Amino acid sequence: MNKLSLIIKREYLAKVRNKSFVVMTFLSPILMVGMVVLITYLAKVNDNEKQIIALLNESDYFSNEFLTTEGTSFIHYHNITLEEAKDSTMHMGYSGLLYIPNEVDLEKVTARSFFYSKDSPSTNLVDRLELVFQERLRQRRLQDLGVSAKQYANMEAAFEMNIASFNGKENVKGVNEIKAFIGGAFGYLIMMFIIIYGGFVMRSVIEEKTSRIIEVIISSVKPFQLMLGKIIGTSLAGITQFVIWVISGGILMLVAFSVLNIELSALSNGAELVSSIHPDVVTPDQSLQLYAQEILDIPWLLLIGFFLVYFVLGYLIYSSIYAAIGAAVDNETDTQQFIFPIIMPLMLAIYVGFFSVFSNPHGPIAVGFSLFPLTSPIVMLMRLPGGVGDGGVPWWQLMTSIFLLMLTFIGIVWVAAKIYRVGILMYGKKPTYKELYKWLKY
Amino acid sequence: MVLKFHKKEMLLKHFYIFGKKAYMNNILVTKEVTKHFGKHIALNNVSLEIPRNSIYGLLGPNGAGKTTLIRIINQITYPDSGKVYFDGKELMPEHIAQIGYLPEERGLYKSMKVGEQALYLAQLKGLSKTEAKKRLKYWFDRFEIGEWWNKKIQELSKGMAQKIQFIVTILHKPKLLIFDEPFSGFDPINANIIKEEIINLKEKGTSIIFSTHRMESVEELCEHIALIHQSEKILDGRLSDIKKEYKNNIYNVGMHTEKGEALLEELSQKFHIISSENNQSEQQLKFEIQLPETDSGEILAYLATKGNLNNFVETIPSANEIFIRTVQSKSINE
Numbered sequence: 001m002n003k004l005s006l007i008i009k010r011e012y013l014a015k016v017r018n019k020s021f022v023v024m025t026f027l028s029p030i031l032m033v034g035m036v037v038l039i040t041y042l043a044k045v046n047d048n049e050k051q052i053i054a055l056l057n058e059s060d061y062f063s064n065e066f067l068t069t070e071g072t073s074f075i076h077y078h079n080i081t082l083e084e085a086k087d088s089t090m091h092m093g094y095s096g097l098l099y100i101p102n103e104v105d106l107e108k109v110t111a112r113s114f115f116y117s118k119d120s121p122s123t124n125l126v127d128r129l130e131l132v133f134q135e136r137l138r139q140r141r142l143q144d145l146g147v148s149a150k151q152y153a154n155m156e157a158a159f160e161m162n163i164a165s166f167n168g169k170e171n172v173k174g175v176n177e178i179k180a181f182i183g184g185a186f187g188y189l190i191m192m193f194i195i196i197y198g199g200f201v202m203r204s205v206i207e208e209k210t211s212r213i214i215e216v217i218i219s220s221v222k223p224f225q226l227m228l229g230k231i232i233g234t235s236l237a238g239i240t241q242f243v244i245w246v247i248s249g250g251i252l253m254l255v256a257f258s259v260l261n262i263e264l265s266a267l268s269n270g271a272e273l274v275s276s277i278h279p280d281v282v283t284p285d286q287s288l289q290l291y292a293q294e295i296l297d298i299p300w301l302l303l304i305g306f307f308l309v310y311f312v313l314g315y316l317i318y319s320s321i322y323a324a325i326g327a328a329v330d331n332e333t334d335t336q337q338f339i340f341p342i343i344m345p346l347m348l349a350i351y352v353g354f355f356s357v358f359s360n361p362h363g364p365i366a367v368g369f370s371l372f373p374l375t376s377p378i379v380m381l382m383r384l385p386g387g388v389g390d391g392g393v394p395w396w397q398l399m400t401s402i403f404l405l406m407l408t409f410i411g412i413v414w415v416a417a418k419i420y421r422v423g424i425l426m427y428g429k430k431p432t433y434k435e436l437y438k439w440l441k442y
Numbered sequence: 443m444v445l446k447f448h449k450k451e452m453l454l455k456h457f458y459i460f461g462k463k464a465y466m467n468n469i470l471v472t473k474e475v476t477k478h479f480g481k482h483i484a485l486n487n488v489s490l491e492i493p494r495n496s497i498y499g500l501l502g503p504n505g506a507g508k509t510t511l512i513r514i515i516n517q518i519t520y521p522d523s524g525k526v527y528f529d530g531k532e533l534m535p536e537h538i539a540q541i542g543y544l545p546e547e548r549g550l551y552k553s554m555k556v557g558e559q560a561l562y563l564a565q566l567k568g569l570s571k572t573e574a575k576k577r578l579k580y581w582f583d584r585f586e587i588g589e590w591w592n593k594k595i596q597e598l599s600k601g602m603a604q605k606i607q608f609i610v611t612i613l614h615k616p617k618l619l620i621f622d623e624p625f626s627g628f629d630p631i632n633a634n635i636i637k638e639e640i641i642n643l644k645e646k647g648t649s650i651i652f653s654t655h656r657m658e659s660v661e662e663l664c665e666h667i668a669l670i671h672q673s674e675k676i677l678d679g680r681l682s683d684i685k686k687e688y689k690n691n692i693y694n695v696g697m698h699t700e701k702g703e704a705l706l707e708e709l710s711q712k713f714h715i716i717s718s719e720n721n722q723s724e725q726q727l728k729f730e731i732q733l734p735e736t737d738s739g740e741i742l743a744y745l746a747t748k749g750n751l752n753n754f755v756e757t758i759p760s761a762n763e764i765f766i767r768t769v770q771s772k773s774i775n776e
Contacts, residue, residue, distance in 0.1 A: 003566055006562065006565055006566060007566075010562055014551070014553075014554065018553075207551075207552075208551075211549040211550065211551060211552050212545075212547045212548055212549030213548070213549045213550050213551055215518070215543075215545040215547055215548065216543070216545060216548055216549075216550075216563065216607075216610075216611075217563075217566065218518050219516040219517075219518060219538070219541070219543040219545070220538060220563070220566040220567050221566055222535075223518075425513075425518070427547070438480050441480065442479055442480070442519075
């Protein structure tokens with residue numbers, strides 16, 4: 001058997017048989033799903049708590065605007081003073097008291113209305129109340145301008161900008177975000193993979209150094225072969241773990257949600273608020289089809305193809321740096337100083353991606369970072385769901401990015417292999433950056 | 443051991459550059475090997491000839507450059523200049539399978555099972571799995587350690603792990619074996635077992651390089667030595683030749699005589715008496731004497747007339763003495 005495949009096999013088996021690896025592989029999805037379920041459940045419990053608000057309304061401007069909804073109900077007080085109302089609210093243990101004074105003018109009424117409560121009220125509730133007041137004010141002002149309440153009710157208009165590219169392909173608003181999110185998921189996957197399995201590569205190199213087997217092995221194989229075998233073996237173990245995670249996580253998630261009867265929409269109940277007040281606003285259902293269409297239109301084959309390219313190159317670059325770090329030091333505590341500079345570009349890529357690429361996938365920042373080799377595997381993938389060529393990432397950018405990535409790959413692997421080759425035979429004190437530079441010339 | 447080249451051979455091509463004799467008799471030849479690490483010179487023009495089928499001691503203080511030289515032979519590092527010839531040909535990657543190396547800094551994967559690990563290392567040296575298994579079984583039986591096969595290295599003692607390490611080093615039946623401090627980590631009994639195995643291997647035709655700074659094992663095992671000091675070879679050759687060269691005609695004499703005092707007096711006028719001990723009551727005389735090159739027979743005959751000779755022995759310097767003397771004189775000269 002070829003030496004490289006022997007090494008890959010050993011590294012793979014050593015990793016896969018490792019007890020903590022096995023435990024992590026099977027425990028992580030359970031923990032992850034457990035967390036999601038717990039959070040969802042807690043959010044639901046939190047929302048389900050019925051809030052009772054006392055309402056002392058002395059004004060004629062408000063009558064039945066405060067409707068009891070799923071989470072909140074209103075108790076109306078009549079003919080008592082504000083102080084009595086406060087006492088009563090406190091005694092009854094209601095969530096709060098909304099006081100609307102009697103004034104001639106609606107503006108004054110709203111200005112002098114108060115919400116009293118023991119604890120500071122949830123923003124959700126305050127938003128709700130504010131919305132009622134705003135609505136009333138707007139109506140009133142329009143009335144002053146001669147618009148009747150009936151006219152006003154008819155006036156409410158839902159509008160969404162129709163977006164299309166020059167070639168006439170229709171888009172849905174927000175689809176950029178969805179696309180960037182899908183790309184972001186790929187980019188995030190790459191980052192996590194690099195950090196987790198790059199760390200594994202590093203630890204495995206350190207283990208070979210501390211167990212002193214390294215010299216025995218490199219008298220049989222070339223250090224580069226060993227390094228490469230280690231990286232490939234570890235990443236195959238990583239891919240195995242990832243696949244198990246995705247499959248078991250998916251199944252568990254499905255089971256958990258069906259058993260606990262939690263709907264995924266429970267996670268996003270912000271929309272309900274608006275639609276409960278403006279029943280005629282377009283529901284998301286109508287555009288759902290368009291979204292689905294957009295997601296289907298994402299060039300999946302291309303995306304997955306380039307994902308693999310960026311994944312392989314990006315991972316090899318970073319994990320060979322990890323291997324070099326492992327070779328340079330004697331124990332894991334010494335690695336911190338060297339790891340920080342590798343994590344930096346990864347974090348930068350993720351943050352730049354989420355903050356800049358989401359809003360403007362073809363802006364200068366997005367372009368710059370998707371060309372820069374240490375960030376391109378993540379940032380370019382965030383841009384790619386928009387397609388390549390017409391309306392998407394220009395081909396020249398994609399090709400330049402991959403070209404630069406390949407150049408960097410060759411350069412970094414060369415440097416890392418040199419440091420690795422010298423480092424594995426060095427014991428003793430932690431080297432400085434200057435010494436690492438010297439090793440390149442050995 | 444300096445080879446004398448015939449002029450005709452010197453004119454022959456590259457392949458014969460060391461002469462036919464060198465090619466035939468030496469398993470490994472290094473020719474002016476130099477290696478720098480940055481500004482530090484690790485090896486400076488080191489030329490060695492390691493004969494076939496013998497045990498060659500590579501000696502020198504710590505940091506002299508022994509390990510670097512061994513790593514060059516194992517193609518772990520490469521010389522800046524100079525050449526290495528293995529079995530008559532320039533050293534190539536495929537020679538790795540014919541060299542076995544037991545490094546000083548050695549160990550095994552701690553959490554890997556003994557058998558699996560031994561198989562892996564043997565396969566890396568180019569053995570097939572079945573062949574490796576067969577040979578491992580032989581060695582495990584020979585060392586009576588068959589029951590360790592499924593244990594992890596971390597469950598074994600250091601000495602046990604060293605035995606495994608020894609087996610995996612020699613398993614692929616290399617033409618050249620390199621042992622760097624092979625006895626460290628062994629108790630005396632096991633060290634002896636290993637020593638016998640090394641001699642055994644030599645007798646079966648393996649050439650062995652034995653790097654150490656423990657001189658007593660050198661005396662026992664090595665026929666040839668080279669002394670590396672401060673990156674340079676300062677001495678090499680057949681151990682017995684070197685000893686001859688380093689002996690200084692000091693004789694250790696013990697005799698039974700009544701007139702010890704007078705005899706000592708008489709001898710010290712002609713020769714240098716290094717030390718003496720005269721026991722009057724027992725009439726025992728012991729002394730160490732420095733004699734001129736060729737006179738020992740005459741003196742012996744003369745002494746025999748003066749009393750009963752118990753011993754008359756030339757003190758031959760130990761490898762240790764030679765080592766220390768050479769290194770010191772080298773340091774003083776600089």
